[in-house]
Amino acid sequence: MTKPDVKEQIIDFMANQGMRITVQRQAIVEAAFNTEEHYTAENLLERARKIDQSVSRATVYRTLPVLVKTGLLRELDLGKNEMYYDPNYASHPNHNHIICTDCDKIVEFDDYCLDVRESFIANNLGFRPVTVKLRIEATCTQFAKTGACSRKNS
Amino acid sequence: MTKPDVKEQIIDFMANQGMRITVQRQAIVEAAFNTEEHYTAENLLERARKIDQSVSRATVYRTLPVLVKTGLLRELDLGKNEMYYDPNYASHPNHNHIICTDCDKIVEFDDYCLDVRESFIANNLGFRPVTVKLRIEATCTQFAKTGACSRKNS
DNA sequence: CTTTATGCAAAGGGTTTGCAACAAA
DNA sequence: TTTGTTGCAAACCCTTTGCATAAAG
Numbered sequence: 506m507t508k509p510d511v512k513e514q515i516i517d518f519m520a521n522q523g524m525r526i527t528v529q530r531q532a533i534v535e536a537a538f539n540t541e542e543h544y545t546a547e548n549l550l551e552r553a554r555k556i557d558q559s560v561s562r563a564t565v566y567r568t569l570p571v572l573v574k575t576g577l578l579r580e581l582d583l584g585k586n587e588m589y590y591d592p593n594y595a596s597h598p599n600h601n602h603i604i605c606t607d608c609d610k611i612v613e614f615d616d617y618c619l620d621v622r623e624s625f626i627a628n629n630l631g632f633r634p635v636t637v638k639l640r641i642e643a644t645c646t647q648f649a650k651t652g653a654c655s656r657k658n659s
Numbered sequence: 660m661t662k663p664d665v666k667e668q669i670i671d672f673m674a675n676q677g678m679r680i681t682v683q684r685q686a687i688v689e690a691a692f693n694t695e696e697h698y699t700a701e702n703l704l705e706r707a708r709k710i711d712q713s714v715s716r717a718t719v720y721r722t723l724p725v726l727v728k729t730g731l732l733r734e735l736d737l738g739k740n741e742m743y744y745d746p747n748y749a750s751h752p753n754h755n756h757i758i759c760t761d762c763d764k765i766v767e768f769d770d771y772c773l774d775v776r777e778s779f780i781a782n783n784l785g786f787r788p789v790t791v792k793l794r795i796e797a798t799c800t801q802f803a804k805t806g807a808c809s810r811k812n813s
Numbered sequence: 814c815t816t817t818a819t820g821c822a823a824a825g826g827g828t829t830t831g832c833a834a835c836a837a838a
Numbered sequence: 839t840t841t842g843t844t845g846c847a848a849a850c851c852c853t854t855t856g857c858a859t860a861a862a863g
Contacts, residue, residue, distance in 0.1 A: 632757055634796070679843065
């Protein structure tokens, strides 16, 4: 469906790793990238099963780290119990997240300088950054004024 | 022992909240701030018990959120299974963490601009930041060269 | 055929919670 | 006393794992 390139890239990656291309893995990859919303493992299982009923929870949990390793899916720690996954890094490599404590929504924003700035600091300390993750918890000014928040997208 | 002001502030905070000042809470607060190292809940339990044997795991878990609420202790998500706690925010309010994937050590560094920069971006999006957390995973250039890392402090 | 992957269900492991006993105020 | 707090152990809940079966190559 959506993002055929991404799916193809991942299948190629798996094949190159000597992994077998099973119907379950294909369904999971498909489900993982046919949305732009953040999702949990449970969430992904549900959607993958709509593509192939035989997908199990275990396989989803076993496949997710592979997707993350490709760099096309990002694991998000939003401070909840569960991990979230973000399929938008292929198109937006420099985005970070604001977590609204009022409406519980997650808003993505780009900061093209963050990486450069923080890498500079880290380099001076003798490190070579692999990932730079920024998380902002915030309240919504609109909510503070009107008691409601119009943001309803991930 | 160390940081008597901090301990006092927290006890005051608890009293102001109508909370009772129990020996267990005092021991936990003492243990929480007589070190500059990061620690886990289990870790803190161990050290609190050296001050008062009667401290239980449950009370540690029930007390930690209170300490975090005071703003003097910070909960750190280092990507491990357990949460870590950082008692150094009173003296270094603007520090963030580099997690070295080579030696598994955590290095603190100050970035006095991060808050200002990111708050500006967030404000423009209609948010009022409550916390700005930055986490850098990195490899160690020294380790890459010599195969060993001289950093052995948290 | 050989070897990897799968589903199931049980185990793991940090954290939370119900409850009766206990101790601040 | 009164009411909040504690310790214990069980419950929680997401995630991982062992194992026999299934299917990719």
